[in-house]
Each structure stands twice: as structure tokens, then as C-alpha cells.
Amino acid sequence: MHITNLISQYFGKFAKTQFPSFIQTIINNGYVKFLGLNMSEFKNPKHYKSLNLLFTRELEIAREINTDENVVISPTDSLITECGAVKDDTALQIKGMEYSVEELLTYDCSSNFDKVKNGSFMNFYLSPKDYHRYHAASDFTLKKLIHVPGKLYPVNLKYLNKELDLFVQNERVILECENNGKLFYMVFVGALNVGQMVFDFEPRVETNTNAQELKVYEYENLEISKGDCLGYFKMGSTVVMIWENDSVQIEELLNQNVKFGQKVATIN
Template sequence: MSIQYFLPQRLSSWCIRKLTRIRTVWFKNLFIRVFSKLYAINWAESKYRSPDDFKTFNEFFTRQLESGARPVAESPLVSPADGKIAACGQLENTRFVKAKGHDFTVESLIADPELAKDFSDGSFATVYLSPADYHRVHMPVKGKLLRTIHVPGKLYSVSLKTAAQIPTLFAENERYVCVFETEYGKMILILVGAINVSSIATVWGGDVTPPYGRVIDYQIYDRDIELDKGAEMGRFNMGSTAIVLLEKNDSVVLNDLLKEGTAIKMGETLYKFCNLETESL
């Protein structure tokens, strides 16, 4: 049995939230320097390159990159974040198959059985962000926000090791489901909470407030919120996971070079066109 079942998830996350927002200069600078050395942070790609440029450790953790640090590929859909592929593949009806940490259905993941039907036999890709990664999340493709679903839940670690130990991990953790209309059909981008992820934020709403108790929060957006491919859509205040779901589409397919454990950067090819003739257009 995983130790994750016994950790004080909420208390630990609350403490990390407080710790990462301390403004005492000597403390936050030391925190940043130690973390940077421990995780070999690449300061050369950061827009701001000194601990003194950040008011808190969290500002450093969610730091903005230098312009051009993440070129956006011309492929139809690109990775929403830096990290490693935890799993990717085709859905069998609405069930995730042959993927560690994905022993569940789309219905249980997004808490909407009717919407889940639209993704029958579609595809998915899960990107795990380690503490060392860039922690802003971007749009895989241009899309218009239709609705969001905030599902309360656990705060298990989302490391690849934990995902292998808890098959229903992502359907148990707190998650923020964002539904977009795109030129390739409906796309869902899910920000998954985890232990010590002190909050999730979006560009249209700021910090996402957890639903009260076990109540699922459904929101429909009737105002135009449209984000371009590669545009920032949110960020994790500490590390976590982003999941992309795409309706079945005959014109695009998952990048066949992506396997479990493959490192990927935001903006790199996640989906490609189904044939070279189409891809060259």
C-alpha cells in the first residue's frame, strides 16, 4: 500500500503555500538559491535571473521565460507544458487503457457523463511536471473556452512512481477541467492538483478557489474567452500534471515519438497531421 494514503495532504499543502509566499528577503533568496542548485535550474532561459528579482519563492517557481525560449511548433497541437509524458494513447470507448495511473474512464475524470460521450474513442496525453520544470501551462491549440468543471478530491503526489502505485490517481485528485472548442473538435485541458500544489491559477480567473466540501463546481462561459495556440492559460503554484483530451479526429494523430517517460517541452509537437501531404500544408 502506498504511503500516499497516510500523508496529511491538506496540512502539508497549507504549510507549503505559506512557506513559498514568505517575503523576508534573506529567507526567500536562500530558498531560491538552494532550490536552484538542487534542481539545476537553467537561469539563462528565465526573463529574470536573480533571486532579488522575485518577491517570493512562488514568484520564482512560476517564473516567466525569456521571449523565444519555447518556440511553438507548426504541428496541429503542441505540448501544454514542460515535463515528461506520463501516458498517452487512444481511448477505448471512454476508458483509458494501457496507461499507469489511468485505470478509470473519462466520465470519472471530468465528472460529466454526457460530455464524456463526445470523447469516445478519442485520444489523450498526460504531462507530468517535476519541481525542476517550467510551471506555466499553455494552449496546445487555439481554442474558445466553453466551460470549466472544478472537481474536489485528494491531493496525492502525481509523480510517475505514485501513478504506478495508485491506478485511479488522476480520477481521485482535485482537478480543474477546462473545455475548449477548437478547429479539431472539443479539447479538454485538465490541471490536476497534488500534494504541496498550493493553488492553481488561470489567466481568465486568477487563483482557482477549491469547491466547498465535495460539491463539484460547474461553470459555463458565455463571454468570449479565446486563447491562441501557445498562449499561457494557467499555472501551477508548485508542481503537478496537465492532461490533454481530444475528440476522435481523422485529421490528426498523437506524435508517435512520444512514449511513457519521454521528456517534452512546452510548444513541442504533441499531435501531428495524419499524413505527410497534409502536414506540409
């Protein structure tokens, strides 16, 4: 087991512990103050009985999302750390740091590599202060889920500029999706501290364990609607979206903060 996974498992045990209410309130309030969380859309910090429950808090005020079927919305509250065109098989984790899309998606997606070559991509980085749930960016049919065990390096800007092939090295969950015959992928990348990803529709997925083998789950006619909650990170991390060539026109959002529900691309 890599040291990053071990650290994350120990921190995860602390985060899920439910301390006596007065101690938990101190922990929660300290976390909110230290990171500058905006809790206006959520319950009072004292409501959450563990740090994990605060991390994975649900919205108490419904977000407005663009319901136009040709609009792709942000799946998360996050910072767009990189976006643009996939150049043949290459995308960016950040400027100057390339990785192979084929390696990111694994050979279990090999039959579709030609479709996403020269397609579009966008990286959504969730900091520890962000809302940690992730949602469907558009209506889609889920074809396949792939769980890839790996390391749990941090995915902040410092490490994106430092660690080669970070997204490819880290544990990740890949969703293969189809919208009106066009393919796209949502890749959920694990990160240091807790390092767990939960998918409401697939309880068999367990991340940051001692698992070593890649697992593939296939689906028939599993329809997901835009805005549906797919699950949540137990701490900050990254979502990478990759679209089939000529299927979307992405917005110019590099280095901008976006909110779940905000327009990030238009379907061609």
C-alpha cells in the same frame, strides 16, 4: 480535509512568505541547485522575492512555437508519462493503471462522452524543476470550466504506479474546448505541496481550499489563441489532454521530455 490538502496548505504558507532578501536568496539558490533548475530563460534566482514566485516564474526569452493551425503544441515543459488511445471509456494514468474518462471529466460533461470514447489522450507530468506555466495547445473556443475539489496526492511516477484512480481522486480543473467543431479537454490535476492552480482568465477559481462542492463556469465566445498563457501551477503537477475520436494524430512521445511549443499532435 484530507492530510494531503493540509500538508499542501502549510507548505503553501511557507512558499509564499517573503523572507529578508539575504535569506530568500539562500532559499532560492538552494532550490535551484538541489533540483538542478536551468535558469537560462529566466531571471536570476535572487530576483524572486518568494519561493512561490520562483516556482511560477515567467519566461524572459520568448519561445518559438509552431504556428501551423494543424499542429498541436505541448502546453507545458513536462515528461510524457502516458499517451495513446482511449479504449471505450478507459485511459491510462501510467502503464497498467487505468481510470475512467467519464469519472475524470465528471457528469457535467456527460453529453460529450460519446465523442471522446475511443479518442486520444496524453499525460504531461511537470516535475518541481520544470517551468510551471501552462499554455493553449491550439486555438480554441472555451465552452466550460469545471472545478472539482479533491485530494492532493503526489503525481510522480511512484504514486502513478501505486495509487488507483489518482487523477480521479485528486483536485482538478477541467477545460472543455472546441477547435473547428472538434472537442477536446485539458485537465489540470492538483498535487502535493501548495497544490494551487491559477487561471488568468478566471479569478473565481480557488483551489486547495476547504471547498467541497463542484463548480461549473460557462462561457460564450471566449476565444483562446495557441500559445496563450492560461495560468500556472504553484508546484509541479500534471495536465491531461483528451481529444475527440479521429480528431488528432498524436506523436510517439512516451517517456520523452517535451517543451512548451513543441509539436505533440496533428489535427486531422
